[in-house]
Amino acid sequence: MDTLHAHLEALFDDLELVIGWETGYEPLRPTPAFLRSREDLSRLVWNPLCAPNLSVYLPGILKDAKETGKKIGVCLKGCDSRSLGALVQEGFVERERLYVVGLPCPGTVDPEALAEARKSSAPVTHVSFRDGLLAITSRDGTEEIELERVLARRCRRCRHPNPLHADVILGDPVPPRRTEPSFSDVDAVEAMSLEERRAYWEEELSRCLRCYACRNACPLCVCRDRCLAESRTPKWTTQRDGVRDKFLFHMIHALHLAGRCTECGECERVCPVGIPVALFKEKMARIALELWDYQAGTDPAATPPLQTFDPSETGI
């Protein structure tokens, strides 16, 4: 973390803004930070609790940024960097206007798993991370918890802990947990019968509040205020609160991410009612992999498969 501060400190004059994480209302909840002055840099934090994918802000910030010739600095984990790759591929972000600080990521924490793993429930005053152990300090003393025990689902299947497309990588490379794409959670759903699957999703989606947090946190949901889910003409979803409209909203999100999703898992992380919505997108990513051997965001020069075609394709 000291290297991160020192590195950005040295570069700060050439940067318009640095996007990173700072401590939120408690040390367990780092929130995105937009740092415009040198003094603010000390607020930056980096640990396995820094879950938000900061590439979600890039299209908007670059659109509104003044052309000062200065770059915008952004801290990205491995999965976040794939989202950046996909945004570059689709022309939503100009890579040359960014200074990307890549942070090899040991994995991020699932807050619910952490709450269960902690013995104390006292407010946390300090968090640190070393050698796979989270040290969590509260007035009851310091507890050490293994990161592996409280890892988020998305991180258990992570293949890209080390950022791609970065200008600089700070920290030692992390060995990936998976070397091959892993879809075991998708497999678990597919092991059910068709009827069971329908019942499973009806049950899960019945909790959906249609708060659209999954959409807002998604780095590739770039329509923002013009989302199909809120359009009145055509009226894809109604104001009724039945499962049918909730389902349609999730289908809009999933189908609009077909062949684009980088599997950062933000949609699932931000869901306030814990619906495994990332599974829809993991299934999409798997189809894209099977049909076109395509992995979004890994090659900034590649064209997303649904924005192109191949006349010689047969069988479909």
Next chain:
Amino acid sequence: MSEKNERQLRIVGFLCNWCSYGGADTAGVCRFKQPPLLRIIRIPCTGRMDPLFVVKALAQGADGVLVSGCHPKDCHYAVGNFYARRRLELVKRFLPFVGLDPRRFHYTWVSASEGQRWQEVVTEFSAVIQELGPNPGIGADTPMETAGQAASAFA
């Protein structure tokens, strides 16, 4: 299909204006007998097909969705159906994951002169749908769907 709950089955057909709509017309002009399940929506090109059309129709209880356009390499707009077949294949593979029966969705290519082939496509797909029976859709009769039930839930 049960005798009691005998609802007329419905297939939604999305046909491209230039080939399959003409093919369906040819079949009609030639008086080829077809099952009466299909309701046709004319689209300018299969490239107009949003995969959401398929998902929404099936989620809301359409018993089948049939998409048909020009044969690949014969698209009126040269490449519309090349884009379409990628999207349609993707949605076909996605449907079973969310609990929708992929057999209820079929996409194919029929040219304007293939009246006979159109008859075969409609007959075969209608037979599949007859076999499968009514589609329950997704989220039908959710307790909160109707105001009366919602009120009783809070009573």
